Amino acid sequence: MPELPEVETVRRGLLPVLEGKTILKAEVRRPDLRWPFPENMAERLTGMRVLRLRRRSKYILADLSSQETLIIHLGMSGRMLIDGTATADFHSNPVLPDKHDHVILHTDAPARVTFNDARRFGAMDLAPTEQVEAHWLLGKLGPEPLGNAFNENYLVARFKGRNTPVKSALLDQRIVAGLGNIYVCEVLHRTGISPKRKAGKIGVDRVQSLVPAIRDVLNEAISSGGSSLRDYRQADGELGYFQHNFTVYDREGQGCTRAGCDGEIARVVQSGRSSFYCPVCQR
DNA sequence: ATGTGTTCCTGTCCGC
């Protein structure tokens, strides 16, 4: 589920139960996810106040009162579940954890925040807040697509001379940090660029058109995710469930939605990932 | 340096 808009949606959903709150207890129910958890993670979280809950690319960063920052990545299947918001539940009605509930934070919101990740491609680490940007997971990330450093001149320069398909280039987190398979497909459809076109061989004006398209798609997705935040206030406690009407993603065989285009959405595999596109209007 | 394929893990869905 998590590309940038989903991670941002999750972050916003977590704000009321984490930011400014204290972690009363941390349950670490296995030693690792994609990588081993840091030494004594439970102890280093317990008693800490979350000063600020930030996002960098697809990472959620929780700055702690201990001057350490908790780095969270959701991988492919990671979810943050919130429950126990009713005081009575929190204190007296613990729910039996699911087998994929790996880390549980009890806060004084009061709330129980559960990191659930079936495939375990997610990650958690702790780093000094002052140096967190240089953490090995974050240090090589490109600019935020919604920030000022990501602009037309930048993208033109980064695409110049690249022989890789534009699909791969936009998935490269060193070029721009936060896009994933869905939104790259959507952006390319919106700009009429074939995912197979080499990044270095796209006209300057078309490369430039990618920048506002990326911003628009991400902002629209965040807006939709924001509205879906209401879901977790309901009984199941689910957070960040993202609904969106895709124009190409997962629409193989269906008609192209572009006005006046009668193409049929195709699927091709590029470096192991599915690309969905319209062979008629994407060139 | 750059480009591509493999790998980690579990769950779900689809055809036989």
Place this chain on the structure above:
DNA sequence: TGCGGACAGGAACACA
């Protein structure tokens, strides 16, 4: 109903 295979929103890593 079971079984095998394909596939899944990520990205580090090994290798040409």
